[in-house]
Amino acid sequence: MKLSVNHADDAEFSGGLRGFFEYRDLGIKEATNGRVGAHVIRAVPGKHAVGDNHIHKLEFQMVYVLKGWVKFWYEGTGEVTLKAGSCVHQPPEIRHQELAHSDDLELIEITLPADFETLETGE
Template identity: 45%
Template sequence: MLDTLFSHVKPMDTVFRGDGLRDFFLYRDLGISEATGGKVIAQLVVAHNAPEKGTGWHRHEAEFHIVIMLRGWARFMYEDQETLVSAGDCVHQRPGVRHFLFDYSPDMEYLEIVGPADFKTIDVEPVCPIPAPRGWAI
């Protein structure tokens, strides 16, 4: 017996919503959580508001987490390493890595795939100082 379902989600099947993890991003569910019975979530994430404070230092309780940048860029701190993630880049966030997304472009869009789907986000103590976001020029 299979414990996953076939899933085919078209762009018009789901909408970007503002009720995700961060209020300055919008999220579009791709139907994978339902199809896998909660084993994995896949979602598109887009910039909604200009960066002000960023995500804060945190880690995720997840077995698997990748980010594939589709458009634009984002600047992260992974532990004490500043990392520019640009369109076409793929980042595997190892379980428990402390990180902080602190800057991103107005056109930023990434695909996030995480297992399990109901992963937890835990705030952590700062690892190092964070550069200031550049903001969006008007």
């Protein structure tokens, strides 16, 4: 492992898993040889959630909301709205779907491993 420092003024956002979000890699994947991933994810203004229920094939996933709000549906729980300061641990392979988010949404996502498979469940 190696030290990883990432500054906001060096921030570069790019596309990723979902077209309605932009992703900023925090350098953790490289520093941990792919064992851990960390991103700042922000909404693309004017683009809204589109996607089916899905699962992620991973060991750990945590989301912490920095700004705005996001509404998810989780199997076994139902709808959950997260706002600035909210944190959610999504258990491995829990079926879920993003329903809506604010245009100013920003969140941090941490995953284990950094790269993982997402499977649409279509239900």
